[in-house]
Amino acid sequence: MVYEYHKTTKHAQHKYARSLGYMDWNTQPDPFRVYNGAKTIKLPLAIQNSTPPYHLLDAELPSAPVVKESISQLLQFSMGLAAYKESDGGSWAVRCNASSGNLHPTETYLVLPPLMQEQVGKSSIYHYRPKDHALEELASFETSFWKKLPEGSFIVGLSSISWREVWKYGERAFRYTQLDAGHAWQAFIVSAKMLGWKVNRLDSVSDADISTLLGLTQKTRFFEDENPDMLFVISPKDVNPKLSLDALVDSVPLKFEGIANKLSPSMQKWDIIPAIEEATSDAQIPQPTTLRSEITRTPSRESKDVVLNRRSVHVMQKDISTITKEQFHNMLSSILDSQDAKENSAHLAIFIHQVEGYQSGLYILVRNFRDRDDLEKEMDAKFRWSHTEFEHLYLLQTRDLCATSKAISCSQDIASDGAFSLGMLCNFTDQLQMYGAHRYKELYWECGAIGQQLYLEATSMGLSGTGIGCFLDDDMHGLLGLTNNRYQILYHFTVGRGYVDSRIATRPAYES
Incomplete structure (x- = not known):
């Protein structure tokens, strides 16, 4: 299926990959996911926070404490909005992570140990809402899982809504959706470096377990399909990428709070998209230890200024x-x-x-x-x-x-x-x-x-x-x-x- 999809969606001079061929503005997807009915926690803006100069990001920097303010900064300078653009009476958001066509199929979730005041002793799962720079609480539960990790560790999950890209790009959209997941992954790595934190992608977790952890298997809460991409641990120290999440997944409630907003009144049907999604949903492969190259940069602006511009x-x-x-x-x-x-x-x-x-x-x-x-x-x-x-x-x-x-x-x-x-x-x-x-x-x-x-x-x-x-x-x-x-x-x-x-x-x- 991978070989067939890749061949089918190639562009050539005489024939581009199949798409609608025009913008159906009546079905343009909402670029922002909201979970209606979920408790919302407004995050403090980090724009006034000092960040290391960009050219020093690959140096060993001290780790920030894991509190609401540092989590807020991590999110704002990775998946948050950088600015709004306005022209001819219209406006659109620009985000810190790049996206094909500025369509942003990638969604962000946090799995946190009892860190914030709102958690009252329990672990919680949140969805990040970039438009308002807020968290939506989807589930809270008790688990002993965090004892396996260094103090100050938590988990970030990324998922994709392919429809946002399919709406414009048709059959080639799955390619762009996965590129955008990579953009988001690196955006988190850079934002974490500003705080002296490490990012380790968990490579032994199945897509099924990611879906369970993020609540994506609860299909009655969604109109459009939302598919799992990756999980990574953010921590002051490096973490074994083969870490088992069984204890965490087994602790997750069967029903989450909040119903996902409907992004479009209707959707185009492209059979090859769910086919390639299903074909590539096998467990991830073991990856080796990260290596680092020496990078010599000239003195530059604060990291946040680079990201926001x-x-x-x-x-x-x-x-x-x-x-x-x-x-x-x-x-x-x-x-x-x-x-x-x-x-x-x-x-x-x-x-x-x-x-x-x-x-x-x-x-x-x-x-x-x-x-x-x-x-x-x-x-x-x-x-x-x-x-x-x-x-x-x-x-x-x-x-x-x-x-x-x-x-x-x-x-x-x-x-x-x-x-x-x-x-x-x-x-x-x-x-x-x-x-x-x-x-x-x-x-x-x-x-x-x-x-x-x-x-x-x-x-x-x-x-x-x-x-x-x-x-x-x-x-x-x-x-x-x-x-x-x-x-x-x-x-x-x-x-x-x-x-x-x-x-x-x-x-x-x-x-x-």
């Missing part, structure tokens, strides 16, 4: 998008390791247009040397594979690829007018055969996490970044000389200097 741009200013070699290398260093460090499966095929010290051409960043020789064997035999001064980066060919990168990215100028653009090339068949269908989602999570990090690195340097979900899959594979499924492109991205439209006004996300 991250934007997706639609137009690059070609004449001023040249970047320095140091900026380029710092961006590459920041994404050498993902949270699946030893299993890094996404490599970057890079179109360099305007980077000082580099010739225009096609390069590849190999994020896992396990694949180095295999990539050379699978790709065009005429590629040079010349070493550059950045250890993981190889020059494949020198030529002007502005027109090519634009054509492959669905004729979007942003792919050619910036400093560079790239495609995330994943070890595909081997990973799926080794680990199963659930790995398909995880590959997109890895790519989404890389994209979120590139957004933030670019923003910290006064540059702009934009994820590109629309690209011609096999045209990119053809350019690289790939003739089979061993490696597949899952996401594109571009970096440069974006054009700021002065006609669009900005106002604060929350009233203080």
